[in-house]
Amino acid sequence: MSIPDAVTVRAPGKLNLSLGVGRRRPDGFHPLATVFQAVSVYEEVTATAADAMSLTVEGADADRVPTDESNLAWRAALLVAQDVGMEPLVRLHVRKRVPVAGGMAGGSADAAAALLACDALWGAGLSKDRLVELAAELGSDVPFVLLGHTAVGTQRGDLLSPALCRGRYHWALATRRAGLSTADVYRRFDELVDPGTRDPEPDRDLLVALRAADLAAVGRCLGNDLQAAALELAPELERTLDAATRAGALGAVVTGSGPTVAALGRSRRHATELATAMRAAGEADQTLTVVGPVAGARAQ
Ligand SMILES: C[C@@](CO)(OP(=O)(O)O)[C@H](O)COP(=O)(O)OP(=O)(O)OC[C@H]1O[C@@H](n2ccc(N)nc2=O)[C@H](O)[C@@H]1O
Protein backbone atom coordinates (compact mmCIF):
# COMPACT_ATOMS: atom_id res chain seq x y z
CA MET A 1 0.00 0.00 0.00
CA SER A 2 1.47 3.41 -0.95
CA ILE A 3 1.79 6.10 1.72
CA PRO A 4 0.38 9.53 0.77
CA ASP A 5 2.31 12.85 1.00
CA ALA A 6 -0.71 14.63 2.48
CA VAL A 7 -3.97 13.59 4.13
CA THR A 8 -7.02 15.75 4.87
CA VAL A 9 -9.54 14.69 7.52
CA ARG A 10 -12.80 16.43 8.38
CA ALA A 11 -14.39 16.17 11.84
CA PRO A 12 -17.73 17.57 13.05
CA GLY A 13 -18.69 19.80 15.94
CA LYS A 14 -21.11 18.44 18.54
CA LEU A 15 -24.12 19.42 20.59
CA ASN A 16 -25.05 18.00 23.99
CA LEU A 17 -28.81 17.36 23.71
CA SER A 18 -28.84 16.53 27.39
CA LEU A 19 -26.01 16.87 29.87
CA GLY A 20 -26.34 15.43 33.37
CA VAL A 21 -23.44 16.29 35.69
CA GLY A 22 -22.61 14.65 39.02
CA ARG A 23 -20.36 15.63 41.89
CA ARG A 24 -16.72 16.53 41.15
CA ARG A 25 -14.46 13.49 41.52
CA PRO A 26 -11.12 13.54 43.39
CA ASP A 27 -9.29 13.72 39.99
CA GLY A 28 -11.08 17.03 39.26
CA PHE A 29 -13.41 15.63 36.60
CA HIS A 30 -17.18 15.24 36.90
CA PRO A 31 -19.16 12.08 36.13
CA LEU A 32 -21.44 12.77 33.18
CA ALA A 33 -24.44 11.25 31.46
CA THR A 34 -24.77 13.06 28.18
CA VAL A 35 -26.43 12.54 24.81
CA PHE A 36 -24.13 13.88 22.11
CA GLN A 37 -25.12 14.64 18.54
CA ALA A 38 -22.59 15.43 15.79
CA VAL A 39 -23.74 18.30 13.53
CA SER A 40 -22.84 19.59 10.08
CA VAL A 41 -20.22 22.19 10.93
CA TYR A 42 -16.74 20.81 10.36
CA GLU A 43 -13.10 21.30 11.20
CA GLU A 44 -10.61 20.18 8.57
CA VAL A 45 -7.02 19.16 9.27
CA THR A 46 -4.43 18.51 6.56
CA ALA A 47 -1.29 16.63 7.53
CA THR A 48 1.64 16.90 5.11
CA ALA A 49 5.00 15.13 5.29
CA ALA A 50 7.70 17.67 6.37
CA ASP A 51 11.21 17.99 7.79
CA ALA A 52 9.95 19.29 11.15
CA MET A 53 6.73 19.70 13.08
CA SER A 54 4.67 22.87 12.49
CA LEU A 55 1.06 24.01 12.68
CA THR A 56 -0.99 26.76 11.03
CA VAL A 57 -4.61 27.74 11.62
CA GLU A 58 -7.04 29.38 9.21
CA GLY A 59 -10.55 30.75 9.88
CA ALA A 60 -12.39 33.68 11.43
CA ASP A 61 -11.32 32.80 15.00
CA ALA A 62 -7.79 31.65 14.11
CA ASP A 63 -6.21 34.38 16.27
CA ARG A 64 -7.70 32.74 19.38
CA VAL A 65 -6.16 29.32 18.77
CA PRO A 66 -2.63 28.41 19.85
CA THR A 67 -0.18 27.28 17.14
CA ASP A 68 2.32 25.58 19.46
CA GLU A 69 2.39 22.30 21.31
CA SER A 70 -0.65 23.34 23.40
CA ASN A 71 -2.83 23.00 20.28
CA LEU A 72 -4.83 19.77 20.57
CA ALA A 73 -4.04 18.82 16.96
CA TRP A 74 -0.30 19.15 17.66
CA ARG A 75 -0.68 17.02 20.80
CA ALA A 76 -2.59 14.41 18.78
CA ALA A 77 0.24 14.20 16.22
CA LEU A 78 2.83 13.75 19.00
CA LEU A 79 0.74 11.01 20.58
CA VAL A 80 0.49 9.03 17.32
CA ALA A 81 4.22 9.46 16.66
CA GLN A 82 5.06 8.26 20.17
CA ASP A 83 2.67 5.33 19.89
CA VAL A 84 4.21 4.05 16.68
CA GLY A 85 7.82 5.04 17.52
CA MET A 86 8.29 7.63 14.77
CA GLU A 87 9.62 11.18 14.56
CA PRO A 88 6.69 13.65 14.38
CA LEU A 89 7.70 15.06 10.98
CA VAL A 90 4.46 16.67 9.91
CA ARG A 91 3.04 20.02 8.88
CA LEU A 92 -0.52 20.42 10.18
CA HIS A 93 -2.95 22.92 8.73
CA VAL A 94 -6.25 23.46 10.56
CA ARG A 95 -9.28 25.05 8.90
CA LYS A 96 -11.62 26.17 11.69
CA ARG A 97 -15.37 26.45 11.23
CA VAL A 98 -16.59 25.42 14.70
CA PRO A 99 -16.76 28.38 17.12
CA VAL A 100 -13.72 28.54 19.44
CA ALA A 101 -14.49 27.86 23.13
CA GLY A 102 -18.16 27.58 22.17
CA GLY A 103 -19.10 24.30 23.86
CA MET A 104 -19.08 22.54 20.49
CA ALA A 105 -15.78 20.63 20.77
CA GLY A 106 -13.94 22.44 17.96
CA GLY A 107 -10.53 21.76 19.49
CA SER A 108 -11.54 18.14 20.11
CA ALA A 109 -12.55 17.86 16.44
CA ASP A 110 -9.08 19.11 15.45
CA ALA A 111 -7.54 16.48 17.72
CA ALA A 112 -9.68 13.67 16.29
CA ALA A 113 -8.93 14.77 12.72
CA ALA A 114 -5.19 15.01 13.42
CA LEU A 115 -5.15 11.51 14.95
CA LEU A 116 -6.66 10.01 11.79
CA ALA A 117 -4.60 12.18 9.43
CA CYS A 118 -1.26 11.28 11.05
CA ASP A 119 -2.22 7.61 11.30
CA ALA A 120 -2.85 7.60 7.53
CA LEU A 121 0.15 9.81 6.64
CA TRP A 122 2.57 7.55 8.50
CA GLY A 123 0.87 4.31 7.44
CA ALA A 124 0.62 3.47 11.13
CA GLY A 125 -2.54 1.36 10.82
CA LEU A 126 -3.63 1.94 14.43
CA SER A 127 -6.75 -0.02 15.35
CA LYS A 128 -10.02 1.77 15.98
CA ASP A 129 -9.81 0.80 19.66
CA ARG A 130 -6.29 2.25 19.98
CA LEU A 131 -7.36 5.48 18.27
CA VAL A 132 -10.25 5.80 20.75
CA GLU A 133 -7.83 5.28 23.66
CA LEU A 134 -5.50 7.98 22.33
CA ALA A 135 -8.52 10.24 21.76
CA ALA A 136 -9.56 9.90 25.42
CA GLU A 137 -6.03 10.90 26.51
CA LEU A 138 -6.41 14.15 24.56
CA GLY A 139 -9.75 15.21 26.05
CA SER A 140 -13.13 13.97 27.24
CA ASP A 141 -14.97 15.01 24.05
CA VAL A 142 -12.41 13.68 21.55
CA PRO A 143 -13.72 10.06 21.38
CA PHE A 144 -17.18 11.33 20.46
CA VAL A 145 -16.06 13.47 17.53
CA LEU A 146 -14.13 10.46 16.25
CA LEU A 147 -17.33 8.35 16.41
CA GLY A 148 -19.94 10.96 15.39
CA HIS A 149 -23.70 10.36 14.88
CA THR A 150 -25.65 10.29 18.19
CA ALA A 151 -24.25 8.61 21.30
CA VAL A 152 -24.55 8.42 25.06
CA GLY A 153 -21.39 9.49 26.91
CA THR A 154 -20.76 8.45 30.51
CA GLN A 155 -17.83 8.63 32.97
CA ARG A 156 -15.89 11.77 31.84
CA GLY A 157 -18.05 11.79 28.69
CA ASP A 158 -15.48 9.55 27.00
CA LEU A 159 -17.18 6.17 27.46
CA LEU A 160 -19.57 5.96 24.52
CA SER A 161 -22.46 3.84 23.41
CA PRO A 162 -24.11 4.65 20.08
CA ALA A 163 -27.76 5.75 20.38
CA LEU A 164 -30.39 4.82 17.81
CA CYS A 165 -31.57 8.08 16.29
CA ARG A 166 -34.17 8.35 13.52
CA GLY A 167 -35.00 11.53 11.67
CA ARG A 168 -33.07 14.65 10.79
CA TYR A 169 -32.74 17.43 13.30
CA HIS A 170 -32.48 21.02 12.06
CA TRP A 171 -30.74 23.27 14.56
CA ALA A 172 -30.23 27.01 14.70
CA LEU A 173 -27.06 27.95 16.55
CA ALA A 174 -26.28 31.32 18.08
CA THR A 175 -22.60 31.78 18.81
CA ARG A 176 -20.69 34.37 20.77
CA ARG A 177 -17.12 35.39 20.03
CA ALA A 178 -16.25 35.67 23.70
CA GLY A 179 -16.10 31.99 24.62
CA LEU A 180 -16.52 30.41 28.04
CA SER A 181 -13.77 28.33 29.62
CA THR A 182 -14.96 24.77 30.23
CA ALA A 183 -13.00 24.55 33.50
CA ASP A 184 -14.53 27.87 34.74
CA VAL A 185 -18.06 26.67 34.00
CA TYR A 186 -17.51 23.38 35.86
CA ARG A 187 -16.05 25.37 38.79
CA ARG A 188 -19.12 27.61 38.89
CA PHE A 189 -21.31 24.50 38.73
CA ASP A 190 -19.54 23.18 41.87
CA GLU A 191 -20.33 26.42 43.70
CA LEU A 192 -23.96 26.61 42.57
CA VAL A 193 -25.27 23.07 42.50
CA ASP A 194 -25.36 20.14 44.90
CA PRO A 195 -25.80 17.21 42.52
CA GLY A 196 -25.94 14.58 45.28
CA THR A 197 -23.68 11.55 45.47
CA ARG A 198 -25.31 9.39 42.78
CA ASP A 199 -23.88 9.48 39.29
CA PRO A 200 -26.23 11.01 36.68
CA GLU A 201 -28.11 8.69 34.32
CA PRO A 202 -28.82 9.17 30.61
CA ASP A 203 -32.19 10.77 29.90
CA ARG A 204 -34.37 7.79 28.90
CA ASP A 205 -37.23 9.97 27.61
CA LEU A 206 -34.83 11.70 25.24
CA LEU A 207 -33.47 8.36 23.97
CA VAL A 208 -37.02 7.09 23.35
CA ALA A 209 -37.90 10.33 21.52
CA LEU A 210 -34.77 10.08 19.32
CA ARG A 211 -35.59 6.45 18.44
CA ALA A 212 -39.13 7.50 17.47
CA ALA A 213 -38.03 10.63 15.54
CA ASP A 214 -40.47 12.53 17.79
CA LEU A 215 -39.09 16.04 17.24
CA ALA A 216 -41.45 17.74 19.69
CA ALA A 217 -40.51 15.31 22.48
CA VAL A 218 -36.80 15.71 21.69
CA GLY A 219 -37.29 19.48 21.99
CA ARG A 220 -38.98 19.11 25.36
CA CYS A 221 -36.17 16.86 26.66
CA LEU A 222 -33.26 19.19 25.82
CA GLY A 223 -31.43 20.01 29.05
CA ASN A 224 -28.08 20.89 30.52
CA ASP A 225 -26.99 20.80 34.17
CA LEU A 226 -24.20 23.29 33.32
CA GLN A 227 -26.68 25.84 31.93
CA ALA A 228 -27.25 27.69 35.22
CA ALA A 229 -23.48 28.09 35.66
CA ALA A 230 -23.02 29.24 32.04
CA LEU A 231 -25.87 31.76 32.47
CA GLU A 232 -24.26 33.15 35.61
CA LEU A 233 -21.06 33.76 33.65
CA ALA A 234 -22.90 35.06 30.55
CA PRO A 235 -26.39 36.28 31.66
CA GLU A 236 -27.17 37.76 28.22
CA LEU A 237 -27.59 34.23 26.85
CA GLU A 238 -31.02 34.23 28.50
CA ARG A 239 -32.22 36.73 25.89
CA THR A 240 -31.05 34.47 23.06
CA LEU A 241 -32.83 31.48 24.65
CA ASP A 242 -36.03 33.54 25.12
CA ALA A 243 -35.93 34.71 21.50
CA ALA A 244 -35.73 31.12 20.27
CA THR A 245 -38.63 30.09 22.51
CA ARG A 246 -40.77 33.02 21.35
CA ALA A 247 -40.05 32.07 17.73
CA GLY A 248 -41.55 28.63 18.39
CA ALA A 249 -38.40 26.53 18.89
CA LEU A 250 -39.26 22.95 19.87
CA GLY A 251 -36.59 23.45 22.53
CA ALA A 252 -33.55 25.64 23.17
CA VAL A 253 -30.50 24.92 25.30
CA VAL A 254 -26.97 26.06 25.99
CA THR A 255 -24.68 23.35 24.60
CA GLY A 256 -21.91 21.92 26.80
CA SER A 257 -20.16 24.64 28.76
CA GLY A 258 -21.55 27.25 26.35
CA PRO A 259 -21.90 29.94 25.24
CA THR A 260 -23.41 28.52 22.01
CA VAL A 261 -27.22 28.29 22.17
CA ALA A 262 -28.87 25.52 20.09
CA ALA A 263 -32.54 25.77 19.13
CA LEU A 264 -34.42 22.89 17.49
CA GLY A 265 -36.61 23.72 14.50
CA ARG A 266 -39.56 21.80 13.02
CA SER A 267 -37.88 21.94 9.60
CA ARG A 268 -34.87 23.45 7.85
CA ARG A 269 -36.94 26.54 7.10
CA HIS A 270 -38.06 26.89 10.69
CA ALA A 271 -34.44 26.59 11.84
CA THR A 272 -33.57 29.51 9.55
CA GLU A 273 -36.39 31.54 11.15
CA LEU A 274 -35.08 30.67 14.62
CA ALA A 275 -31.60 31.83 13.60
CA THR A 276 -33.04 35.16 12.42
CA ALA A 277 -34.98 35.59 15.68
CA MET A 278 -31.93 34.83 17.82
CA ARG A 279 -29.79 37.27 15.81
CA ALA A 280 -32.45 39.96 16.22
CA ALA A 281 -32.25 39.56 20.01
CA GLY A 282 -28.90 41.33 19.65
CA GLU A 283 -26.62 39.21 21.83
CA ALA A 284 -25.24 36.68 19.34
CA ASP A 285 -22.20 37.49 17.17
CA GLN A 286 -23.16 34.93 14.57
CA THR A 287 -25.94 32.47 13.80
CA LEU A 288 -25.90 29.42 11.59
CA THR A 289 -28.09 26.45 10.82
CA VAL A 290 -26.87 22.87 10.92
CA VAL A 291 -28.33 19.40 10.66
CA GLY A 292 -27.64 16.34 12.75
CA PRO A 293 -26.74 13.61 13.15
CA VAL A 294 -23.68 13.40 10.87
CA ALA A 295 -20.73 10.99 10.73
CA GLY A 296 -17.57 11.36 12.82
CA ALA A 297 -14.02 12.14 11.65
CA ARG A 298 -13.41 10.93 8.06
CA ALA A 299 -10.60 11.25 5.51
CA GLN A 300 -11.62 13.41 2.54
C1 LIG B 1 -18.59 20.42 28.87
C2 LIG B 1 -18.33 19.42 27.75
C3 LIG B 1 -19.62 18.59 27.52
O1 LIG B 1 -19.50 17.72 26.42
O2 LIG B 1 -18.02 19.99 26.50
P1 LIG B 1 -17.46 21.44 26.00
O3 LIG B 1 -18.34 22.50 26.53
O4 LIG B 1 -16.05 21.57 26.47
O5 LIG B 1 -17.51 21.37 24.49
C4 LIG B 1 -17.20 18.43 28.15
O6 LIG B 1 -17.49 17.79 29.38
C5 LIG B 1 -15.82 19.00 28.22
O7 LIG B 1 -14.97 18.14 27.55
P2 LIG B 1 -13.49 18.63 27.09
O8 LIG B 1 -13.53 20.04 26.62
O9 LIG B 1 -12.97 17.57 26.16
O10 LIG B 1 -12.78 18.61 28.48
P3 LIG B 1 -11.31 18.15 28.93
O11 LIG B 1 -10.31 18.78 28.03
O12 LIG B 1 -11.26 16.67 29.12
O13 LIG B 1 -11.22 18.86 30.36
C6 LIG B 1 -11.17 20.26 30.51
C7 LIG B 1 -11.63 20.60 31.92
O14 LIG B 1 -13.05 20.45 32.02
C8 LIG B 1 -13.42 19.90 33.28
N1 LIG B 1 -14.14 18.62 33.08
C9 LIG B 1 -14.19 18.03 31.86
C10 LIG B 1 -14.91 16.87 31.69
C11 LIG B 1 -15.58 16.31 32.80
N2 LIG B 1 -16.28 15.19 32.69
N3 LIG B 1 -15.52 16.92 34.00
C12 LIG B 1 -14.82 18.07 34.16
O15 LIG B 1 -14.80 18.64 35.24
C13 LIG B 1 -12.14 19.73 34.06
O16 LIG B 1 -11.98 20.91 34.82
C14 LIG B 1 -11.07 19.68 33.00
O17 LIG B 1 -9.83 20.14 33.45
Ligand SMILES: Nc1ncnc2c1ncn2[C@@H]1O[C@H](COP(=O)(O)OP(=O)(O)O)[C@@H](O)[C@H]1O
Ligand atom coordinates in the same frame (compact mmCIF):
# COMPACT_ATOMS: atom_id res chain seq x y z
N1 LIG C 1 -7.12 23.07 17.91
C1 LIG C 1 -7.72 23.89 18.79
N2 LIG C 1 -8.81 24.57 18.42
C2 LIG C 1 -9.44 25.38 19.29
N3 LIG C 1 -9.05 25.60 20.54
C3 LIG C 1 -7.97 24.95 20.96
C4 LIG C 1 -7.28 24.06 20.11
N4 LIG C 1 -6.27 23.54 20.81
C5 LIG C 1 -6.34 24.08 22.04
N5 LIG C 1 -7.36 24.94 22.14
C6 LIG C 1 -7.75 25.71 23.34
O1 LIG C 1 -8.93 25.08 23.91
C7 LIG C 1 -9.90 26.06 24.27
C8 LIG C 1 -11.35 25.55 24.06
O2 LIG C 1 -11.45 24.78 22.92
P1 LIG C 1 -12.75 24.46 22.06
O3 LIG C 1 -12.67 23.01 21.74
O4 LIG C 1 -12.84 25.39 20.91
O5 LIG C 1 -14.03 24.75 22.94
P2 LIG C 1 -14.99 23.90 23.89
O6 LIG C 1 -14.09 23.15 24.88
O7 LIG C 1 -15.87 24.92 24.54
O8 LIG C 1 -15.78 22.94 23.05
C9 LIG C 1 -9.62 27.27 23.41
O9 LIG C 1 -9.86 28.42 24.18
C10 LIG C 1 -8.15 27.14 23.00
O10 LIG C 1 -7.32 28.01 23.73
